[in-house]
Amino acid sequence: MRLKQENNLISIKKGCTQFTFLDTGDLREIKNNEIMINQMIGDPVFGSLSNIYLRIHNGKKIRFYKLLGINSDSKFFYNNESVKWEGKLEGISYKIILTLVTENTWCYKISLDGNGEMVDVVYGQDISIADKGGVLANELYISQYIDHKVLEGKDGYVVCSRQNQRQSCGYPYLQLGTKDVKAVGYSTDATQFFGKSYKRTNREDALEHELSNENYQYELSYIALQTEKMTLDANRSFGFYGVFNNNYEKAVSEIEFDEDKQKAWKYTEAIVNEDFVLIEKVKKSKMIGEPITSNPFDxxxxxxxxxxxxxxxxxxxxxxxxxxxxxxxxxxxxxxxxxxxxxxxxxxxxxxxxxxxxxxxxxxxxxxxxxxxxxxxxxxxxxxxxxxxxxxxxxxxxxxxxxxxxxxxxxxxxxxxxxxxxxxxxxxxxxxxxxxxxxxxxxxxxxxxxxxxxxxxxxxxxxxxxxxxxxxxxxxxxxxxxxxxxxxxxxxxxxxxxxxxxxxxxxxxxxxxxxxxxxxxxxxxxxxxxxxxxxxxxxxxxxxxxxxxxxxxxxxxxxxxxxxxxxxxxxxxxxxxxxxKRLTCGFELDMENKDNDDLTKINEIFWWYTHNAMVHYAVPHGLEQPGGAAWGTRDICQGPVEYFMATQHFDLIRNIIIEIFSHQFIENKEWPQWFMIDDYHMQQEDCHGDVVLWPLKVVGDYLRVTGDYDILNELIKYRNTDGSITGDEETLLEHVKHAVDTIKQRFMYNTTLISYAGGDWDDTLQPANEELKKKLVSSWTVALAYQVIQQLGEVLQPVDGIWSNELIGLAESMDKDFNNLLIKDKVVAGFAYFEEEDHMEYMLHPDDNKTGISYRLLPMTRSIISELVTKEQADTNMKLIDENLNCTDGVRLMNRPARYKGGVIEYFKRAEQASNVGREISLNYIHAHIRYIEAVAKLGLADEAWNAMMKINPILIDEKVPNAQIRQSNTYFSSSEGMFNDRYIYQDNFDMLRNGEIGVKGGWRIYSSGPGIYLNQLISHILGIRITSDSIIIDPVLSEELDGLVLNYNYKDIPIKWIYHIKGNAGKVTKVMIDGKEMYLKLINNNYRQGGISIDKNTFENILKQKGIVDIYVE
CATH class of the missing domain: 2.70.98 (Beta-galactosidase; Chain A, domain 5)
Incomplete structure (x- = not known):
């Protein structure tokens, strides 16, 4: 049996634009070249999202009917340039003719004939105005970049929608409005029109009342226009029109293309009496009934x-x-x-x-x-x-x-x-x-x-x-x-x-x-x-x-x-x-003779975030992000590796490292932004400026933890930028050396500050032009580079002492340049812009007169994590974060969003293009909040670390974040998003997030390195259990309220109870007993506090053969 595509299709076409219909009378697709103008492909069983509804008003009661497609009683006709629907319901005769007048304009001309009924008409159209491949990959993402501008003209509301991300033709634009009738209502997203209740009722919620007249910039772009009410005491003729432009480069500010609309409408006058071919009415089988919604359980x-x-x-x-x-x-x-x-x-x-x-x-x-x-x-x-x-x-x-x-x-x-x-x-x-x-x-x-x-x-x-x-x-x-x-x-x-x-x-x-x-x-x-x-x-x-x-x-x-x-x-x-149980090392928290809801929440989320982390690692995709299939170079080096490091899966990490390095480019020794690890050999041909650092960090982390120096002798091939495998083969150590050389080539002038290149961790701040790629420096990238180079210098000392010393010297220069050049008035700049060698301007800093943004989270936290700044500067960083970035639901990436001007970019691509207040645009990207937790733990701030962990645990989240909206409780949310309808309201009312005056909702789910990083922070930096090649580190950051905390967590499959005895909040480990035997303790280095200790690994393992108890005393 062959299942063959595209049966029984009817098309009308002018120039490069084509409307395709199913023989049911439902719209299947609107395309202009490669641009898909609608969003959802119509289906012959369930119809199309696009429809025209007749509403009959009887006092406060409204009855409504679809007039197009399989779910209507309409007859369907077509000719070379038009399609027609006609029928009769409740005594009202109707006729609708859609004419594609030119490749840029079309009209729905509607004629109603009744007996004095009070009616109005609602037109709904799903839109994407984007390349079809992108729409099919993720319609939610496409909608996040459509700017809706609602304007009023002589015929009422007009909705102008611009696709802010460049497509194959430029920036597509769609204008929808009415003719010879006033549009008195509108909505812009399917969640407004269909409503959340649709999942239960299967009825369009908005049709039960007036449209909301709110521009909701969300993830299901759907334009609805409601006409004024009219009494059908005579034949009434009016309609809706669409104007498409394949490259509208400016921001939308006014109603345009009026002449096109007038010409199109005049053209349709001659269509009424043209001949049409009737399509035999397609009827659903009488055996198919209405959907079932279950009765509730008692x-x-x-x-x-x-x-x-x-x-x-x-x-x-x-x-x-x-x-x-x-x-x-x-x-x-x-x-x-x-x-x-x-x-x-x-x-x-x-x-x-x-x-x-x-x-x-x-x-x-x-x-x-x-x-x-x-x-x-x-x-x-x-x-x-x-x-x-x-x-x-x-x-x-x-x-x-x-x-x-x-x-x-x-x-x-x-x-x-x-x-x-x-x-x-x-x-x-x-x-x-x-x-x-x-x-x-x-x-x-x-x-x-x-x-x-x-x-x-x-x-x-x-x-x-x-x-x-x-x-x-x-x-x-x-x-x-x-x-x-x-x-x-x-x-x-x-x-x-x-x-x-x-x-x-x-x-x-x-x-x-x-x-x-x-x-x-x-x-x-x-x-x-x-x-x-x-x-x-x-x-x-x-x-x-x-x-x-x-x-x-x-x-x-x-x-x-x-x-x-x-x-x-x-x-x-x-x-x-x-x-x-095995994968999580038997993780479970408990309190001796005490109930603690936080611990119950953590025990549950540990299993669920483990699930989320495995999806991200092994079958990459998410609930809102169905496309995946690849490892992001930056992502695989964080969530999965950190999770497997914390849960002691070192053989797997070894294989991951070899796989990552097998995708290093032969041409420039950097990495693709993402790559597939199967037989497709697909990958991106370039990357952001920080990506080269992450594989190097993983090597340093792995060597510090395992001491497996043999891995450096593994012979690994390279990739060409087209994804093909080269014949060139070098040791992992040579791969690492080449990567460090590429970093040096990006130093700015006579400094060790690294050029921004394609961007850094914050994907929304991709540079708008080539000049910014070359002349901008990300302070966060420099702080990360320092951490990576410093650690490589330390761990490679036994292998290559000369190069190791060079790396340490390089890290010292980075330290000097960061502290001398990227900190001004005790504020770490988000960026430095080198206009010339001897002229540098600060961006995302109080001196920034370009963006209006004064503080950026990432370099402040990363410079603490890497121990790059002094204790005094670290405390200043935390003070600035608390005063400017900390909100009820977590810390935000900047103290205000990038300026939105209708989607036209000036400095940063996505930050200035996205019309939706979601994902990174919300500025509370949970991944960054987790790195804030890591920085807080580095400083030993126990209460802050614990509270920050609980704020982003989705289980009963409203107990910790009172303004949090209802969300799924067992999935990781990649962002916490203020409930602002559009970017303009957002930037004008951003401070409402600081004290919880506005609700916050969860963003995209599961597909993120966040779950793995979260669990690593919990184990390694809050509970403080870390492993190195020769020692067990115990470095908890816990408050006195958690005195008596019991952690069940296996070491090399040996069940261990780790019991925390906490007196006071100084955080110093003063004694460790293993099965009643006091251990010799060695203090670990921390530039900011005295706290953690290490125990010789051999001693630890010799005592704990099958199971045991480790008592940890903290004062």
Whole structure:
């Protein structure tokens, strides 16, 4: 069976612009060359997000109807340059003609004829105005850079939208407005129009009342325009128009293109009487019913399934979520309706604790009835079997894998359950339907690249079912045909030979095996009365009546046998539990004879952040960031390496280092910003200015901890900038030396300050032009370089004493130049701008007269972490951070955002382009907050460190951050975002964040190095347990309130209880007892405080053979 793409399409085209429609009358796509103007590809079963609604007003009551597509009663017509819909409802006749007048203008002309009814019309259009490849990769990201400007003209509101990030044609622009009727209402994002309640009701919330008339710059750009009310006592003709410009370089400030609009409207007058071809009405099968939303659980049912609940989250007396003693997280339906980001989960196999595995399978699921999506083995971007979800509201219910059950003669799709349970390798949905509870479970096998879907009726009731699968078999849906071979209870899916994936992994295939019933394999034809195939990506399984089924999906890159075990859920779950206990070194915190909610929260988040960290490392992607598949050079060197360092997985780190260095460029000895580690050999051809430092840091850290100097003799090849492997091979030490040489080549004039190049850690501050790349210096990059060079100099002394001394000398010069040149008036500058050799200006500093930004967090924290500044300057840094950057939800990157001027850039690309107050633009990027914790711990500030840790723990976060909005409790959020609708409100009211006058919400989830870094800070710098090649370091930073704290944490698989006896807050370790024997202690170096000690590793290991107790006394 071949599933072929793009069936039954109708197009109208002028010049480079084309509107494509499905034969259902739904808009599929609007394109101008490579620019996709709409955002979501229309679907013949669920229709298009773009529609025109007729609203009939009867007093305060509103009834509304879609007028376009499969979900309307309209007839659909077309000719060479127009399409037409017409019909009649509630006695009102309507006709809509869409004409593409020129490649830049189009009009929807609407005629209504009624009997005195009071009506208005609402037009909704999803937009992206960006290159199609980028839109398909991540529509949320694309929306973050669309600037909406709402203006008023003679016909009311006009919405002008500009794509602020450069596309293949420049900066695309779209203007939407009305003609011959006044637009009195608008909204700009789908979350306003459809509402969070859509996940439960499947009804457009905004149509129940007036539109919000607020410009909400969020992640689902959707323009809605509401006309004034009109009485249909005569025929009424009016319409909506669109004007597109493929390169609008200036910021939007006024309504333009009026002449184009007038000409277009005049042109449409002649279209009314033209001939059209009628398309036979496509009707959904009468067997397809409305979506199912579960009834809620009552208290007895909740207690039956979840008797032991901890960390309960409640609002207005309702239980929203909780955890269990087995590290499960459970979400109630009421919480999902309150969350802007839907509850979701990513499952995968257990990670190989010694070697890098590129053959793991992963799947993403969501509470609202997505049981598997982005199911993929190997490369998470290019090898997909199932599609990713689009948007966050479950509007188009075609993505991924869905289930319909037959009730009262109709198949109904499962959406929101009563309860959603999440474990490390599984999700469960509990649907309360009539007298039954239907449980759907999706889980991953521990040791094989297999995903299993199970459906079971608690009442043993048999159901007819349909399982739908939107196939990708490559990178994105609708791009590739796919081949399905049906073999009894199995379906084998293979790549089409034309796909990119097949050229690299020719034998890549998936097997779907059903047990528990029989099935008929169909396409999407079963959803229509005419039984025609329309969606070439849809594979459906029509399952005969049964009370339970199991569908196993096996991913195979062509490197293993096609053997599918008969998995048992409880067995796979237990394997994961044992794996996590081992991976986390048995981590658990407790207090002797005391209850402490903070410790319970940390115990839970340790498991969940471990899960998040493994996703980031092994199957790179996230809930909002489906594209990944690569290691960011900077990222892999932080989160994964730091996590594995803290959990003593040194063999794996060794292999990671060798892999990283195998991607070093032969041409300039730097690294790509990101690279794939599988057979695709894809990578970015350049990088930010700090990237070269991170592999060097990892080598220094690894040598300090392990003393494994043999690694320096490993022979490693290089890469060309095109990703191909070279024949050149050198030792790791030679690789390191070459990288240091590239750093020296970037020194500014006669200093050791490093040029900014492509940017630094803050991706939003990428330089706007080549001059800034060459003449700007990032103080943070210099501080990091000092730390890296200093450490390499120290650890390489036994190997190459002469070069080691050179490195130490170089670090001393960096120290001098940093403190003499980058600190002015006791403030570390964010940047120094070398206009000429003898003329330097400070930026992101009180002397900055360019950006208006006075303080930058990163160089202040990194200069403490690296011990580059004096104790006095470190204290000043902390004082400045507290006075200018510290907010109720954490520390911010700068004391004010970069100036936003409609998306036109002056100094920094993304900081001045993003219209959305999210991710790094929010300025509370949690990764940076965690580095703040590291700096605070370096100074021994125990209360500050602990409080900062708890502020970013998502479990019951409102207990620590009163203005925090409801969010998923078991996932890492990459940012904390002020609830400002747009950049202008944000920059004018930024200080509201300082004291919590405005709410803050969680940003993108899971895909970050943050979880690994967070857990490393907890173990290594708060609890203070660190390992070096010859010693065990104990250096806790804990307040007296935690006296009696017990840490269960294994050392080399030996169970150890570390007990902290804390008197006072000086933080000095005065005594350590191991199994009652007092140890000889050696003070460790710290420029800022006396605190930690070290114990000889051999002595430590000789005492602790099987298990033991380490008593730590701190005064």
């Amino acid at each position: 208290e007895e049912e909740l207690d039956r399934y979840f008797p032991d609940r901890i960390l309960e989250e409640k609002a207005e007396g309702k239980l929203l979520s909780f955890f269990t003693n087995e590290h499960r997280h459970v979400v109630m339906q009421d919480k999902e309706i309150l969350e802007e980001r839907p509850s979701g989960h990513i499952i995968t196999n257990t990670v190989d604790e010694n070697n890098i595995n590129t053959e793991m399978i992963t799947s993403t699921n969501y509470m609202y009835g997505v049981f598997n999506s982005q199911l993929v083995v190997g490369n998470t971007s290019l090898n997909k079997m199932l599609s990713q979800t689009r948007g966050t509201l479950n509007i188009q219910k075609n993505s991924g894998q869905r289930i319909y059950i037959k009730l009262e003669g109709k198949y109904r799709i499962l959406t929101l359950p009563a309860v959603y349970e999440i474990g490390q390798n599984y999700s469960k949905w509990y649907y309360k339907i009539d007298e039954d509870i239907l449980i759907v479970t999706t889980y991953s096998a521990a040791n094989n690249p297999d995903i299993i879907l199970e459906v079971e009726s608690e009442a043993k009731k048999s159901y007819h079912m349909i399982i739908t699968n939107q196939l990708v078999m490559g990178e994105h849906e609708y791009q590739n045909d796919s081949l399905a071979e049906i073999d009894n209870d199995r379906v084998i899916l293979r790549l089409d030979d034309s796909s990119l994936s097949s050229k690299v992994y020719h034998n890549l295939h998936y097997i779907m095996k059903l047990t528990g019933s029989e099935m008929e394999v169909e396409k999407d034809n079963i959803f229509y009365e005419d039984n025609k195939v329309r969606n070439g990506s849809f594979l459906t399984f029509k399952i005969k009546p049964t009370s339970s089924i199991k569908l196993t999906i096996s991913g195979n890159l062509g490197k293993r046998e096609d053997v599918i075990p008969d998995y048992v859920f409880e067995e796979e779950k237990n394997k994961f539990d044992e794996f996590y």
